[in-house]
Amino acid sequence: MIKKEELFQQLFCLFFVDFIEIFFKELRKMIDIDCLEFYINYHMHSYNVDKYKVGDLAIKTKLKGENSFIILNLEHRQHIRKNYPSKIFMDFGGLWDEDGYVIYPITIFCNNQLQIPQPNEYKQQTFDINFLSFKYPILQLGLLKWKDFVHLENPIICALMATMKMEEEECQIVKSECLQMLGKLRLEADKEKIILDFIEAHLI
Secondary structure, three states, rough: OOHHHHHHHHHHHHHHHHHHHHHHHHHHHOOOOOOOEEEEEEEEEEEOOOEEEEEEEEEEEOOOEEEEEEEEEEOOOOOOOHHHHHHHHHHHEEEEEEOEEEEEEEEEEEOOOOOOOOOOOEEEEOOOOOEEEEEEEEEEEEOOEEOOOOOOOOHHHHHHHHHHHOOOHHHHHHHHHHHHHHHHOOOOOHHHHHHHHHHHHHOO
């Protein structure tokens, strides 16, 4: 049985452009979609160690013509530590690429039981002096209401609705809506199977 983590990775590899078109519109304006290479569990240089796993999925591309890496950090835990922003800073703030690629990190909170809004900034501040402000884009699926997306016939939405905020008694309703949308999309068999496996894994 494929793990949920692997299903997320496969989903974003197949439908990354659909994903950013809906959730990261400004990034979509910058990116060259004809220049996309995907790497799962990618390792990169860090100032702290020689080689370091930096994300569940790395996308080599161009942003505004600049060679870049978009790093997706997929967080599956229901309970997030208070010092999580400092972890993100330590993980991504010290990264560098020997070829001079721009690093663009995104954190996706995948667990729909996590419904406490998460910060997207790490600060170091003393009195009135702000020494450091490190901001990073996030998407928290547990804060998104599936009903707000059900009208969009889109493959990434078809899958991710299964991980959005819902009441327990709505699970089968959401599953039915996902399957109906999947039928309307008329995708190739391999893409359809990834979405179906994703839905089945999250809505039993």
